Amino acid sequence: MVEAMKVADGAIEALVAIPAADRTIANTLVAIDDAVAQFFEDARMAGFMADVSTDPAERARGRDAQSELSNWFDRLGKNEDVFRALTELAALSPEMTPEVQRFFDETMRDYKRAGLDLPEEKRARLVEIDEEINELGSDFRRNIADDETVVFFTEDELKGVPEAFVGTLRRCGELYIVDMKGASIGNILGYCEVESSRHKMGAAAGRRGGQANVNIIEALIKLRHERATMLGYKSTAAYVLETKMAKTPETVLAFYDDLRPKVRAKATRDFEEYQAAKRQHTGNPDAVLVAVDTSFYTNWLKREKYAVDTRTLREYFSMDSVTAGMFGVYQDLFGITFTEITDESRGSRPLWHEDVRLFRVTDNESNALLGEFYLDLFPRDGKFSHAAQFPLRLRKVWADGRISTPLVALVCNFTKPTDELPSLMSHSEVETYFHEFGHCLHSILTEANLASQAGTNVPRDFVEAPSQMLENWTWRPEILGRFAKHYETGEPLPAEIIEGMIAAKNLGAGFNSEGQMYLGLMDMRFHMDEDGVVDTTQVCEDTYRDVRMFEPVENLVRQASFGHLVGYQAGYYGYLWSSVYAQDMWSRFEPSPMDPTVAGEYRKRVLAPGGSQDALDQVRNFLGREPNGTAFLKHLGL
Numbered sequence: 001m002v003e004a005m006k007v008a009d010g011a012i013e014a015l016v017a018i019p020a021a022d023r024t025i026a027n028t029l030v031a032i033d034d035a036v037a038q039f040f041e042d043a044r045m046a047g048f049m050a051d052v053s054t055d056p057a058e059r060a061r062g063r064d065a066q067s068e069l070s071n072w073f074d075r076l077g078k079n080e081d082v083f084r085a086l087t088e089l090a091a092l093s094p095e096m097t098p099e100v101q102r103f104f105d106e107t108m109r110d111y112k113r114a115g116l117d118l119p120e121e122k123r124a125r126l127v128e129i130d131e132e133i134n135e136l137g138s139d140f141r142r143n144i145a146d147d148e149t150v151v152f153f154t155e156d157e158l159k160g161v162p163e164a165f166v167g168t169l170r171r172c173g174e175l176y177i178v179d180m181k182g183a184s185i186g187n188i189l190g191y192c193e194v195e196s197s198r199h200k201m202g203a204a205a206g207r208r209g210g211q212a213n214v215n216i217i218e219a220l221i222k223l224r225h226e227r228a229t230m231l232g233y234k235s236t237a238a239y240v241l242e243t244k245m246a247k248t249p250e251t252v253l254a255f256y257d258d259l260r261p262k263v264r265a266k267a268t269r270d271f272e273e274y275q276a277a278k279r280q281h282t283g284n285p286d287a288v289l290v291a292v293d294t295s296f297y298t299n300w301l302k303r304e305k306y307a308v309d310t311r312t313l314r315e316y317f318s319m320d321s322v323t324a325g326m327f328g329v330y331q332d333l334f335g336i337t338f339t340e341i342t343d344e345s346r347g348s349r350p351l352w353h354e355d356v357r358l359f360r361v362t363d364n365e366s367n368a369l370l371g372e373f374y375l376d377l378f379p380r381d382g383k384f385s386h387a388a389q390f391p392l393r394l395r396k397v398w399a400d401g402r403i404s405t406p407l408v409a410l411v412c413n414f415t416k417p418t419d420e421l422p423s424l425m426s427h428s429e430v431e432t433y434f435h436e437f438g439h440c441l442h443s444i445l446t447e448a449n450l451a452s453q454a455g456t457n458v459p460r461d462f463v464e465a466p467s468q469m470l471e472n473w474t475w476r477p478e479i480l481g482r483f484a485k486h487y488e489t490g491e492p493l494p495a496e497i498i499e500g501m502i503a504a505k506n507l508g509a510g511f512n513s514e515g516q517m518y519l520g521l522m523d524m525r526f527h528m529d530e531d532g533v534v535d536t537t538q539v540c541e542d543t544y545r546d547v548r549m550f551e552p553v554e555n556l557v558r559q560a561s562f563g564h565l566v567g568y569q570a571g572y573y574g575y576l577w578s579s580v581y582a583q584d585m586w587s588r589f590e591p592s593p594m595d596p597t598v599a600g601e602y603r604k605r606v607l608a609p610g611g612s613q614d615a616l617d618q619v620r621n622f623l624g625r626e627p628n629g630t631a632f633l634k635h636l637g638l
Contacts, residue, residue: 001065004042005072011035016081020088025096026399028089029104030450032082036073037396037404037451043069044392045350051384052352052376052411059382083111099612103450106243113239115231122230129227133220137566140209140216144561147208151178151200160193180208189295195282202292203553209560217526217565218536224569225532236527240570245459245577245615249528252573256521259576259629260547263517266510266636267549274508277301291550298508306504310426313497317430318487319377319414319423325483326434329473330441333599335364341372349407353380355416361444371395371406371444378416378423387412387432389439394451395610406455408443410436422487427501431471438467445603448610455610461574462615466606468582469589475505476593506637511549513576513636518547519562520573526559527570581619583631588623590631 015031047069050062076082086108096104111117115126152175158166165187170177178184178201188201221236228239237249246252274297275289281300289297302308327338341349341358349358355378361370374392379385393407412433417423425433442463443455456463473479477498484493522543526534540559544552559565564572585606588598605622619627 001043001046001068004039005068007042008035008039008072011038012076012079012082016079016085018085020091023085023089023092025089025094025100028085029100029107030399032076032107033103033396033450033452034398036076037394039069039072040451041393041404043072048390048392048409049352051390052356052409054353054380054382056382077110078114078116080116083108083116086111099449099453102612103452107452109243113231113242118230126227126230129223129230133223133227136216136220136223140213140220140566141563143209143213143216144563147180147210147561149180149204149208151204152176153178153197153200157194157197158188158192160191161187162191180205186295189292190299191296193296195293198292198296199290203556205561206553206556206558207560210557211560213560214536214557217559218534220566220569221526221529221534221536222532224527225529235529236532237524237570238528240527243459244571244574245462246573249524249570252520252524252577255573255577255580256517259513259580260517262629262633262638263510263513263636264549266506266633266638267514268510269637270508270510271549273301274298274511277305291548291553294508294511301507302504306500306507308497308500308504313493313501314424314426315488316484316486316493316497317425317427318485319417319425321483321485321487322425322430322433323375325479326437328482329479329594330437332594333596334441334445334603335596335600336370336445337362337364352376355380369405371408373407373440373444374409376409377412377414379413383413384411385413387436389436389443389456391443391455394457395443395446395448395454396451397449404451406443406446408440410440412436424487427474431474434470434474435467438470439463442466442607442610445607446610447608448612450612453611457611459611459615460571461577462581463578464575465578465582465585465619468579469586472583472586472589473593475502479593506635509636514548516576518544519564520576521547522559523562523565523572524570526565579635580629580632581627583635584627584629585619585622586635587631 011031012035015028015035018027043065047062047066049058050060050066053059053062086104090104090108115123118126152172154175158176165183166176178188185201185205189198192198192201224236228234228236231239233239233242235249237252241248241252246255271289274294275287277297277300278287278289278293279285281297302310331337338359338361341360343351346358349372351358353376355376357375358372359375360372362368363370376383388411390409390411391406392409393404395406396404398404414425414429414433415423439456446455448454448457477495480493480498484498485491486493522540525539525543526536536559537557540557541552544550544558585602588602589595592598602622606618609618616627
């Protein structure tokens with residue numbers, strides 16, 4: 001790591017030392033990308049070990065490497081000498097290709113967003129603000145992680161909760177102690193037959209973080225507003241959205257204004273279906289559905305109305321069969337081949353655990369190597385606990401014509417096989433697998449020349465769209481027929497089960513989308529305030545009333561445990577935003593999901609450009625028209 005940083009620092013020092021009159025695109029602008037690509041390749045694997053190594057000492061070294069990598073990029077982003085060098089280059093008015101011009105414009109924009117064109121005293125204040133924001137953000141996250149809120153339940157109050165979960169709970173005499181971890185909330189709200197228990201759990205979850213985090217988030221909002229206005233922006237949202245696909249807060253508000261009445265139509269249907277279920281279940285013809293009932297009646301309806309038994313379903317999704325099926329789908333779609341790399345041919349590329357596999361990707365038409373990917377699919381102590389794609393080397397075309405091909409790792413935590421059973425997946429895990437592998441394809445099928453524009457280096461409110469689109473394949477009977485087979489008998493997944501799955505697919509979709517809009521609009525309103533002084537609890541409740549079908553429960557502080565308010569501020573809208581574009585792109589595939597012609601156009605117009613083109617232009621080019629929300633509404637069941 002020390003040597004890698006020395007090389008990277010030397011490259012930056014060399015480019016800033018060039019006389020102003022001698023500056024060129026190659027020795028100044030592209031040289032920045034050269035340094036970034038080389039340092040990322042040299043240092044990223046060491047930092048990645050923090051997330052996957054079985055050795056605690058190596059994980060600790062990896063965390064140090066991650067910190068050093070982050071600090072180096074932070075220094076580069078605030079380097080006044082590099083900003084001066086780019087300014088000198090601009091004065092020479094060199095001719096640039098569209099991709100290079102885009103890189104230049106975005107790099108200059110980001111230096112100005114860092115305040116490098118401000119007077120010294122204002123830059124000093126920006127440093128102070130950033131330090132305060134970092135400290136408060138750390139406190140906010142820690143208060144959520146360390147929250148010790150618990151709820152006490154009797155055995156009768158936990159009726160319906162899976163015994164396997166109840167057996168893990170601590171006890172205080174005859175009472176069970178339930179904490180606020182995700183599994184606890186999911187099991188109580190999703191399965192508990194006792195309505196009052198669901199109410200108690202929901203209320204406790206809505207108090208996590210407490211007033212301490214309310215104070216912190218309001219201080220953060222004020223500091224962010226000061227920072228944005230110092231840099232010449234009207235609000236934090238205006239500052240954040242400048243670099244996103246949406247571009248302006250007004251665009252996001254218009255997006256919500258258009259979507260809300262349409263989603264309300266589905267939410268109204270959901271309410272009718274769920275309230276009827278509650279009345280049937282309780283035997284009370286006057287029972288009224290409330291927000292904390294929705295998870296419970298989602299599961300109840302799946303069992304009672306749609307006959308979807310998730311436990312039985314797993315038997316048709318063995319990991320080996322799903323992997324082979326998914327590989328086949330993507331290879332056939334995009335004209336590529338995956339080949340496993342054995343110990344003899346992998347050279348210096350490490351395998352950090354016996355479960356890890358390494359594959360190369362080649363293009364069928366040219367036989368060219370496109371990139372490589374690792375699969376690390378099962379949980380273990382000390383490993384990253386969610387599902388994600390980790391870029392380890394970025395595509396880069398060097399001045400001498402050499403091409404660095406992408407190397408990525410897909411890290412997941414699916415059930416590990418045992419001596420008795422193979423790894424069996426839920427259908428939602430199959431969706432996750434297809435989704436995350438979509439990020440791998442976005443990274444590997446890029447044709448961008450600059451590492452800074454390669455693969456998933458696209459706006460944050462678009463990066464999920466290509467992968468969200470690929471989830472649709474897991475709902476098509478003809479695709480499921482490729483790999484959904486019983487792990488013992490080899491029998492295909494029965495048609496009636498597939499029909500039940502598809503029928504239940506949109507269960508509660510209106511509720512869920514309104515929940516996403518509530519969080520996104522609340523986040524946007526926090527960060528569009530004119531003076532940065534916000535009563536977040538009032539805004540939270542007002543937004544809930546505006547967007548949700550339910551009345552807000554009083555004396556809750558939902559914003560205090562909304563972790564995305566730190567690190568993703570004024571950006572939560574992106575989840576729903578990208579889903580709308582994902583479904584619109586899927587509309588071209590829907591008539592024939594395995595059409596290689598459509599897939600080829602998608603590869604060329606959406607995956608290949610990476611960040612070298614505007615994301616909206618990529619979607620337009622693929623669709624051949626302006627995007628719209630029609631397919632998303634169909635996706636919801638409208």
